[in-house]
Amino acid sequence: MTGHEDGYTDGYTDGYKYGYEDGYQVRPETPGDAAAAERMAYEAFGDDPLIPELIRRLRSAGAPLPPLGFVAVAGELVVGHVLLSHGRLDAPRELVDVYTLSPLAVASDHQRRGLGGRLVATALAAADAAGVPLVFLEGAPDYYGRLGFERASAFGFRSPSLRIPDPAFQVRRLRAYAPWMTGTHVYAQTFWDLDCVGLRDPAI
Numbered sequence: 414m415t416g417h418e419d420g421y422t423d424g425y426t427d428g429y430k431y432g433y434e435d436g437y438q439v440r441p442e443t444p445g446d447a448a449a450a451e452r453m454a455y456e457a458f459g460d461d462p463l464i465p466e467l468i469r470r471l472r473s474a475g476a477p478l479p480p481l482g483f484v485a486v487a488g489e490l491v492v493g494h495v496l497l498s499h500g501r502l503d504a505p506r507e508l509v510d511v512y513t514l515s516p517l518a519v520a521s522d523h524q525r526r527g528l529g530g531r532l533v534a535t536a537l538a539a540a541d542a543a544g545v546p547l548v549f550l551e552g553a554p555d556y557y558g559r560l561g562f563e564r565a566s567a568f569g570f571r572s573p574s575l576r577i578p579d580p581a582f583q584v585r586r587l588r589a590y591a592p593w594m595t596g597t598h599v600y601a602q603t604f605w606d607l608d609c610v611g612l613r614d615p616a617i
């Protein structure tokens with residue numbers, strides 16, 4: 414595990430490559446995986462039609478950083494998927510291109526075997542290799558905290574929506590991160606078009 418002067422560690426580079434541990438392979442998605450990945454994610458999110466729509470639109474949106482998708486496969490079967498898409502950090506000095514990690518899904522029959530963690534680790538390694546400084550997400554801090562994500566507000570980052578609970582707004586700082594990178598995380602337009610930013614609780 415490699416240390417960093419700003420405190421993060423890049424342990425995701427230790428042992429996470431496109432391996433076949435446990436009969437599963439985690440690898441970059443190909444066009445041939447697309448439909449199966451969307452269907453699997455739809456089911457993992459409780460038959461939510463927004464999820465495959467979000468994946469499709471993020472994949473096809475023109476953006477300064479290319480979308481990066483990864484799948485977990487058991488033989489020919491797609492059992493996990495994660496997508497990184499372009500976002501921005503509105504920093505005082507300049508706009509910074511960052512990635513947003515969303516959505517992440519593992520088929521229910523294949524959960525709790527470390528596939529979610531391996532997908533996230535593989536995505537982070539790819540973002541780091543591309544020289545991207547930051548990966549943001551909205552999610553369960555207990556889950557993503559184990560994968561090296563930290564509460565983003567602790568580093569001067571501001572959430573894109575007041576509806577995101579502070580602990581759920583999380584960041585992973587990568588090697589290209591520098592402390593001047595503070596400011597508001599701005600989601601890609603696709604997330605707004607589909608109303609996929611923040612929890613929209615009808616009771617509020």
Ligand SMILES: CC(C)(COP(=O)(O)OP(=O)(O)OC[C@H]1O[C@@H](n2cnc3c(N)ncnc32)[C@H](O)[C@@H]1OP(=O)(O)O)[C@@H](O)C(=O)NCCC(=O)NCCS
Nearest residue numbers: 457458517518519524525526527528529530552553555556
């Ligand atoms: C979240 C998800 C991707 C995890 O996939 P996975 O392959 O089971 O993840 P891992 O095997 O790496 O980790 C499993 C562990 O995470 C825990 N976990 C899963 N979801 C969690 C959550 N929301 N909060 C806290 N812990 C969670 C599991 O209980 C399990 O804990 P254990 O190891 O102590 O038993 C999967 O449950 C899923 O697809 N859920 C539906 C879609 C979803 O919610 N996506 C995330 C959106 S932010």
